Amino acid sequence: MLKHAALIVCLTPVVLLAQGTIAGDWVLTQDVYGNPLHRKLTLTLDGESLSGTIGRQKIDGSVKGSTIRFTLKSGDAIDEFTGTISADGMAGTIVHSDKGEPSPQKPSWSAHRVPPRRTGPPQRHEFVPTAFHRQFSATNPPVLRIWPGDTVHTTTVDAGGSDEKGVTRVLGGNPETGPFFVETAMPGDVLVVRLNRVRLNRDWAISDDGIVGRALDPEFAVKMKDGFKNVRWHLDRQLGVARPENPPEHLKNFTLPIRPMLGCVAVAPGFGSAPPPTGDSGRFGGNMDFNEIVEGATVYLPVSQPGALLYVGDGHALQGDGELNGNALETSMEVEFTVDVIPNKPLMTPRVESSTHIMTVGLGGTLEDALRAATAGMGQWLEQDYNLTPSEIAMVLG
Amino acid sequence: MLKHAALIVCLTPVVLLAQGTIAGDWVLTQDVYGNPLHRKLTLTLDGESLSGTIGRQKIDGSVKGSTIRFTLKSGDAIDEFTGTISADGMAGTIVHSDKGEPSPQKPSWSAHRVPPRRTGPPQRHEFVPTAFHRQFSATNPPVLRIWPGDTVHTTTVDAGGSDEKGVTRVLGGNPETGPFFVETAMPGDVLVVRLNRVRLNRDWAISDDGIVGRALDPEFAVKMKDGFKNVRWHLDRQLGVARPENPPEHLKNFTLPIRPMLGCVAVAPGFGSAPPPTGDSGRFGGNMDFNEIVEGATVYLPVSQPGALLYVGDGHALQGDGELNGNALETSMEVEFTVDVIPNKPLMTPRVESSTHIMTVGLGGTLEDALRAATAGMGQWLEQDYNLTPSEIAMVLG
Numbered sequence: 001m002l003k004h005a006a007l008i009v010c011l012t013p014v015v016l017l018a019q020g021t022i023a024g025d026w027v028l029t030q031d032v033y034g035n036p037l038h039r040k041l042t043l044t045l046d047g048e049s050l051s052g053t054i055g056r057q058k059i060d061g062s063v064k065g066s067t068i069r070f071t072l073k074s075g076d077a078i079d080e081f082t083g084t085i086s087a088d089g090m091a092g093t094i095v096h097s098d099k100g101e102p103s104p105q106k107p108s109w110s111a112h113r114v115p116p117r118r119t120g121p122p123q124r125h126e127f128v129p130t131a132f133h134r135q136f137s138a139t140n141p142p143v144l145r146i147w148p149g150d151t152v153h154t155t156t157v158d159a160g161g162s163d164e165k166g167v168t169r170v171l172g173g174n175p176e177t178g179p180f181f182v183e184t185a186m187p188g189d190v191l192v193v194r195l196n197r198v199r200l201n202r203d204w205a206i207s208d209d210g211i212v213g214r215a216l217d218p219e220f221a222v223k224m225k226d227g228f229k230n231v232r233w234h235l236d237r238q239l240g241v242a243r244p245e246n247p248p249e250h251l252k253n254f255t256l257p258i259r260p261m262l263g264c265v266a267v268a269p270g271f272g273s274a275p276p277p278t279g280d281s282g283r284f285g286g287n288m289d290f291n292e293i294v295e296g297a298t299v300y301l302p303v304s305q306p307g308a309l310l311y312v313g314d315g316h317a318l319q320g321d322g323e324l325n326g327n328a329l330e331t332s333m334e335v336e337f338t339v340d341v342i343p344n345k346p347l348m349t350p351r352v353e354s355s356t357h358i359m360t361v362g363l364g365g366t367l368e369d370a371l372r373a374a375t376a377g378m379g380q381w382l383e384q385d386y387n388l389t390p391s392e393i394a395m396v397l398g
Numbered sequence: 399m400l401k402h403a404a405l406i407v408c409l410t411p412v413v414l415l416a417q418g419t420i421a422g423d424w425v426l427t428q429d430v431y432g433n434p435l436h437r438k439l440t441l442t443l444d445g446e447s448l449s450g451t452i453g454r455q456k457i458d459g460s461v462k463g464s465t466i467r468f469t470l471k472s473g474d475a476i477d478e479f480t481g482t483i484s485a486d487g488m489a490g491t492i493v494h495s496d497k498g499e500p501s502p503q504k505p506s507w508s509a510h511r512v513p514p515r516r517t518g519p520p521q522r523h524e525f526v527p528t529a530f531h532r533q534f535s536a537t538n539p540p541v542l543r544i545w546p547g548d549t550v551h552t553t554t555v556d557a558g559g560s561d562e563k564g565v566t567r568v569l570g571g572n573p574e575t576g577p578f579f580v581e582t583a584m585p586g587d588v589l590v591v592r593l594n595r596v597r598l599n600r601d602w603a604i605s606d607d608g609i610v611g612r613a614l615d616p617e618f619a620v621k622m623k624d625g626f627k628n629v630r631w632h633l634d635r636q637l638g639v640a641r642p643e644n645p646p647e648h649l650k651n652f653t654l655p656i657r658p659m660l661g662c663v664a665v666a667p668g669f670g671s672a673p674p675p676t677g678d679s680g681r682f683g684g685n686m687d688f689n690e691i692v693e694g695a696t697v698y699l700p701v702s703q704p705g706a707l708l709y710v711g712d713g714h715a716l717q718g719d720g721e722l723n724g725n726a727l728e729t730s731m732e733v734e735f736t737v738d739v740i741p742n743k744p745l746m747t748p749r750v751e752s753s754t755h756i757m758t759v760g761l762g763g764t765l766e767d768a769l770r771a772a773t774a775g776m777g778q779w780l781e782q783d784y785n786l787t788p789s790e791i792a793m794v795l796g
Contacts, residue, residue, distance in 0.1 A: 207796055209789040211773065214766070219746075220774035223781075224788050231793055244793065250786050251793065324773060325796030348617075367765035368612070375609065375722060376618035383621075388648050390622050391607040395629055395642065395649065398605055398723030 022063065022085060026111040027186055027306045028054060030094065037271045038306050040186045040344075041111055055188060068092070076100065081109060089113065114184055114306075122149030122338075132157055132175035132313070136286055137275030138268035138305045142181035145307070151338045152180060155201060156313045159263070159330040164201040174264050174278040174287055174314040181307035182339050190342040191267055191301045191308040197336035198260045198295040198315070205233045205242065205317045205329035212326045233329050235317050242317055242329055256318055260333060263289045263314030263323075265350075270304030278313065281363045285350045288361050289328070291319045292352050300351035303341070310339065345384070349377025420461065420483060424509040425584055425704045426452060428492065435669045436704050438584045438742075439509055453586060466490070474498065479507060487511060512582055512704075520547030520736075530555055530573035530711070534684055535673035536666035536703045540579035543705070549736045550578060553599060554711045557661070557728040562599040572662055572676040572685055572712040579705035580737050588740040589665055589699045589706040595734035596658045596693040596713070603631045603640065603715045603727035610724045631727050633715050640715055640727055654716055658731060661687045661712030661721075663748075668702030676711065679761045683748045686759050687726070689717045690750050698749040701739070708737065743782070747775025 028041035041059075043052040050061040050070055061070025061081070068090055072079040076099035083092020091110040098104075125144060133140050146152060157163045160172040169175070185191055210227025211220070232245040241255040264278060266285040273284075281287045285301045293299060301308070315333030316323075350361040360381060362374025375397070382388040382396060426439035439457075441450040448459040448468055459468025459479070466488060470477040474497035481490020489508040523542060531538050544550060555561045558570040567573070583589055608625025609618070630643040639653040662676060664683040671682075679685045683699045691697060699706070713731030714721075748759040758779060760772025773795070780786040780794060 207793065209792040209796075211777075211792050211795060215769055215773045217770040217774045220770070220777050223777065224792060227789065227792050229789065248787065248790050248793075250784065250790050254794070320795060322769075323796065325792050328796055367769060371613055371720075371765060372615040372618070375613045376615045379609075379618050379621065386648065389646065391625065391627065392646050392648050394607040394609050394622060394625050394723050395605065395646075396652070397609060397718060398607075398721065398726055 022068070022090075025114050025186070026090070027114055028109065028111045030109045031107040032271070035271065038187050038304075040188050083109065083111075114186055117184055118147045122147065122151065124151040124153065127152050127154040127177075127180075129154060129156075129177045132161070132170040132177065133179070133311065134171065134173050134175050134278050135275035136176070136266045136268055136278060136280070136284065136311055137179075138309060139275070140179055140268075140309070142179055142307060142309065143177075145181045145183060146339060147183045148185075148339060148341045151196065151336060153197070153334075153336040154312075156262070156315050156333045156335055158206065158332050159314050159327065160206060162332065164332045164334075166202065166204075176264060176266070176278055176311040176313035177335070178311040178313075179268060179307075179309035180311075180339070181309060182341060183307065184343075185303045185308035185341045186306060186343070187270065187304050188344055188346070189303040189308075190345045190347055191303050191310060192340035192342060193265055193299045193301070193310065193312075194338045194340070195262070195293070195295055195297050195299070195335070196338060197334060198262060198293075199334045200235055200237055200258065200260055200317060200331060201334040202332055203235045203237065204245070205235055205331040206327065207231045207233055207329050208325055208327045210326070211324050215322070215324050227325075233317070235329070235331065259291070259294060259318050260331075261291050261294045261316050261319060262312055262333070262335070263287055263293075263316055263319070263328070264312060265293060265299045265301070266311045267301045267303055268305040268309035268311075278311070283347075283349065283363070285361075286363075287314060288350060288363065289314075289316075289319065289323045290352065290359075290361055291316075291321065292354060292357070292359055294354075296354060298353045300342075300347060300353070302347040302350075308341075312337070346380075347377070348380050349373055351377070351381060420466070420488075423512050423584070424488070425512055426507065426509045428507045429505040430669070433669065436585050436702075438586050481507065481509075512584055515582055516545045520545065520549065522549040522551065525550050525552040525575075527552060527554075527575045530559070530568040530575060531577070531709065532569065532571050532573050532676050533673035534574070534664045534666055534676060534678070534682060534709055535577075536707060537673070538577055538666075538707070540577050540705060540707065541575075543579045543581060544737060545581045546583075546737060546739045549594065549734060551595070551732075551734040552710075554660070554713050554731045554733055556604065556730045557712050557725065558604060560730065562730045562732075564600065564602075574662060574664070574676050574709040574711035575733070576709040576711075577666060577705075577707035578737070579707060580739060581705065582741075583701045583706035583739045584704060584741070585668065585702050586742055586744070587701040587706075588743045588745055589701050589708060590738035590740060591663055591697045591699070591708065591710075592736045592738070593660070593691070593693055593695050593697070593733070594736060595732060596660055596691075597732045598633055598635055598656065598658055598715060598729060599732040600730055601633050601635065602643070603633055603729040604725065605629045605631055605727050606723055606725045608724070609722050613720070613722050625723075631715070633727070633729065657689070657692060657716050658729075659689050659692045659714050659717060660710055660731070660733070661685055661691075661714055661717070661726070662710065663691060663697045663699070664709045665699045665701055666703040666707035666709075676709070681745075681747065681761070683759075684761075685712060686748060686761065687712070687714075687717065687721045688750065688757075688759055689714075689719065690752060690755070690757055692752075694752065696751045698740075698745060698751070700745040700748075706737075706739075710735070744778075745775070746778050747771055749775070749779060 026041040080095040089112040161170040269284040317329035319328030352359040360377035362370035364370040424439040478493040487510040559568040667682040715727035717726035758775035760768035762768040
C-alpha cells in the first residue's frame, strides 16, 4: 500500500503537468546532424488526445501519463516524436521516415517552456561591452538577458574595432555589441528594436577616398584607380557637422551635416545558416547600411532563434545612399534601444519605420533581387498591418 | 581685261569668305550608308593653312580659293575631305581609307554655319501641339525653332494619348510634344531645360492595380496575378490631392499629395541609333520616369543632333520611386520650360538639379548598370563643375 501510495504521489504531479500545463507554447529543439533546429511547438490537449502545430505545420498525438507521442507529416516524410514529460520539460527521440531514404533516422528532441511575459515595469539596463563579435552567430553566449519592454543603454565600437577612446578592442569588420537574449522571443516571432538614442561619443571618424568596384564602370574605374587611402574626419558635435581633418585642396571649407546611424542591426540567423560574418546581411538584418536606421527609427526583424539574439554595431556619423566608398564616416556610438516582441508574425524582409515612412529593406545578390525582395516585403506589410488586398497594394505602391 | 576683271570680281567674295569667315564653328554632316552623321567642325585659318577639330579629333588641311581640303586620322582610318566653299556653306567628297577595307569609300559631306546667338530679349512662345510623336527621332520635323533663353508654354497628352479635354489624340505609349529645335545647339553641347511650370490641366488620371513583373519575386507574383485592371483617380487641384474615383474597400479615405512630374524629357539620340520608342530611355534622356523631374527642376541632356530636338511628355500627377505599377497617375499636363545651351561639354548621363540636390540619372539594362552609370555621371559632374579630384570625388560620394 505504501508502495502504491508512493506511486500515486509520484504520478500525480506528472499527470497534473500533462493535463494542466503542457497545453500552450514550447520551444522545440531537434537535433539535425549535430545542429539544433529550434521551432515553436504549440499543444492543445483534449483528455489524452493531443493536437497542435510545429511552426505552421499540424501535428496530432497523445499523452499517457508522462509519455507523449505526436506525429508530423510533411510531404513524403513522417516524424514520429516519442518523449517523456518531466518537471524540466520534455525530451525524447524522433523516428524520421522518408520515402527517399532507405532506413529511418532517429535524432533526439527536447522542448522547454517559454516563460510568460514578465509582469511589473520594464527595466533599463546599463550595459558596458567587454567583448565584440564578428559573426552574427546563434552560438555566441548572450551578454544580457532582457525582456520585452526593456531598454538597453550601451556603446558600439567602429567598423575597425576602435572604441570611444580610440582604443582598438577587436579586429575590424563591423564588430558587434551583443548578443542580447530577448526573453519570450521565439522562431516565427518578430523582434522590435526602437532606437531611442544613436549618438556620437567621440570626435572623429575614419573613411577612405575610393569607390567600391561594383559601383564603377570601366571609365570611372580608371579615373578612381588610386583610391582607398585613409581619410580621417573631424566630428563637431556642437555644430553637428563633419569635415575632413586634413582637407584636400577643393574641400577646404567642406562640411557635412552629421546624421548618426547604425550600419548593423541583426538577430541570429536561422537553422542551416553557418554564422555569417558581420559584413553580411540577409532576412535576419545584419550589415544593411541603410541610412534611415537612425535615432527615432524602429527596426523589425524576423526571429529565427530562441531569444532572437540581437546584435548592434557599425555606427556611421553620416552615410550617403548605398555607402559608395564602403566606409562611410565610421565611428563608435552611444546607443539606447527598447525591445519588444510581436508573436507569430512572418516577415519576408527587415522593416524600418520612422515618424513619416514605412520602409522595407531588400537584401540580395543583385540589385534586381534586392528590389524584388523589398517590393514583396512591402506588399506583405501592407497586407498584414493595413489589410490591403493585392489590388489595393498595387494601387498604393504605383 | 574685262574678262580678267570679271574673274577678280567673281573670286573676291570667295577669298573673303575663306579668309574672313570660314574660321569658327560649323555643323559638319557626313553621309554614312545613307544616314546623316552630324558633328561639330571647328576651323582655324592661317593664310592658306587650315587646322581645327571634328568633335574632339584634330584635323589639318588647306584652303585655296574656294577649294578646301582637310584630313582626319583616327586609328587605322584616314578621311580626306575635299570640298568647295560657297555662300551657302561647304560641300564635297570624302575619301575614306581604312587598313581593314580593300577599297576606299567616297561618301559626300557638307557643312553649314551655326547661327551666332541671337541678340535681343528672349522670347516666350505659346505652342499648341497638333500632333504627337511616339519615337524620339532625329527625323521628325521640328514643330518650333527656338533660341537659347526662350521659353515655351505648351501642353502634353497623357501616356495613353488623351489630352486635357479627355480627347484621345494619338495611340498611347508616351506620345510626346515636340520636337523643339533649339538654335545653336550642336552635337557635343548640353541642352539645359528649366521646368518653370509642370501643372495639372484636368481633374483625372489613369493608373492600374498591377506591379510590373521585373519587380516581383515568385511568391509576390502569385499574389498579384489578377492585377492590371484600370483604375481612375480624381485629381483635386484645389486641395492638391489624388484619390481613387471608385475606391476599393480599404482605400475609402485614401488620398495622396499631388506632385506633378514629367516621365519623359528627351533630345533626339545620336548617330547610329534607330529612333527609340518613347517608352525607352538612355543617355539622351527619354522615359526616365524620375520623380524629381518636377516644376522648378532643371534637366541637362547631352546634345547629339543639330538643334537638340527636345521632346516632353508622359506627365504623372504623382509617382512613387520606380513607378512600380508601370502606370503612375498618368495625366495630361500644362508645361512651361526655358532652354539654354552650354557649348562643348561632354555628359555621360542626364542630370537633374533642384534647389537642394544635384542628381544624375543612370539608365541601363540592369539596376547594376544603372547604378554604375549614375555613379560615373555624378563623378563627372563633380569633376567638371566643382573641380574635384578623383580622391575628393570619392570622399564626397561616400
